[in-house]
Amino acid sequence: MTASATVRVMSPEEIAARAGEETPFLHWPQRESVFAEREMRLRQLARGHAMEDYLGFLARIAHQQQGLLKTFPSVPLPDAQAADRAARAGLPLIPAADWPRDPAWRQVVRDMSQALSQEVAGKAAEVLSTLADADEVFLERQADALLHGLVTGLDLATAPVVGAALQVYWTHMLLATRDLHQGQGQPFGRIDDETVCPCCGSRPTASVTRSAGESLGQRYLHCSLCGLQWHMVRIKCPHCLSGKSLAYQSLTGSSGDSDSAAATAKVQAETCDDCGTYLKIVHTDRDPFVDPVADDVASVTLDLLVAETGKERHGVNFMLLFGDGGGDPPPDQGGQ
Incomplete structure (x- = not known):
């Protein structure tokens, strides 16, 4: 597989007309x-994938996340x-970075680790059992x-x-805060740094082009922590906000797929020559699921090619952390 440049972003005039x-x-x-849909997608992507075991393990994590979110305490x-x-x-x-974390989050780690350790084997089960018994100092440092x-x-x-x-x-906290302030005005809105999440200040995992309603064709950044999505016009780099040198890269077949075929890719890397960074973009108009x-994890090959x-x-x-080689890889057991 190779990385191939495809079409550029829409013209500023077209985007401005659609981003009123x-x-x-x-x-x-x-x-x-939220996490149930992610579990379903992970299981779909896992079938026949080179990372099938790991994607299946992440599906198990997402399953646990959904159940624990539903029962999360005040x-x-x-x-x-x-x-x-x-x-x-x-x-x-x-x-x-600054919010005083409630101990309830540590119980989620322990409950999730305990449940997952019963579903996997070998080294993964050992790691998860150890994590289930980890002390407060270790968890807070992590x-x-x-x-x-x-x-x-x-x-x-x-991790x-x-x-x-x-x-x-x-x-x-995002959803409970929104509900708490219902009728008193929206507690979340635009902040000075439009490149990070308006709720928690985290960087995005990827961006999403939406395919329905008033957001048709618009690009939203997806928070890596709380899952909130916030709008950013597609003429801007999501890192440096430049609009001068954006382009898309995608995985195309080695047989020589055309640019038009690459332009229909469900996952692309939006690259910026000005700052030298890229962010994945997933297209719901090309695949609603x-x-x-x-999809970021499943398209890790694209990361490797763009990095070149x-x-x-x-x-x-x-779920896709690149370390310095000093630690073990994430558990990869469990299948689907």
């Missing part, structure tokens, strides 16, 4: 289905005064490393499960 004030700024994860949430202060300062309301984007001290073997627990916690997290051109990955995916 009627375009919703935010799209919310659905508490009843935790402290930002009040109206905190929302007002954050809005005035142009800052995220529940910042990943959370700090993940939420600050640090590799030093990060245990790559347990997907720790990251999954943090996703459940922040997704719950694409999921930013699942010197571009650096901008997206963050707790």
Whole structure:
């Protein structure tokens, strides 16, 4: 497989015409289905994939996430005064780096690890059993490393499960805060840094082109932590905001697929020559079941090929972490 440049983004005039004030700024994860839909997509992608075992294991994680999100206990949430202060300062309301984490998130790690350890075998079961008994210091240090984007001290073997627990916690806080402030105004909105999540300040995993309603054809960035999606016009690089040198890369067959065939790819890498970064983009108009997290993992070959051109990955995916070789890889047992 090779990486091949395809069509460029729409003209500024066309995008401006389609990105009027009627375009919703935010799209919310659905508490009843967000991780269940990801599980379904992971199982679909796993069939016959070179990473079938790992994608199947991630599907098991997503299954646990959905159940734990539904039963997540009450935790402290930002009040109206905190929302007002954050809005005035142009800052995220529940910042990943600074929010005082409630111990409830650690119980999610333990419950998830215990359940998963019963479904896998070998080294993976040992890792998960150890994680289920991990102490507070270890878990909080792992959370700090993940939420600050640090590799030093990060245990790559347990990072997907720790990251999954943090996703459940922040997704719950996002939705519970929205519901708490219902009728009092929207607690989440635009912040000064449009490249990070308006809720938690995390970087996106990928971007999504939406295919329905008022958002038809619009690009949204998908938060790597809380799952919130926020609108950004497609003439801007999601990292440096430049609109001068954006292009798309996709996986095409070695037999020489045409640019028009590549332009129908469900997953592409949006590259920027100005800052030298790329972010995956998934297209729901080409496949309504694409999921930013699942399809990002399944298209890791695209990362490897784009990296060969010197571009650096901008997206963050707790299920697809690239370390310095100092730790074990994530557990890959469990199949589908």
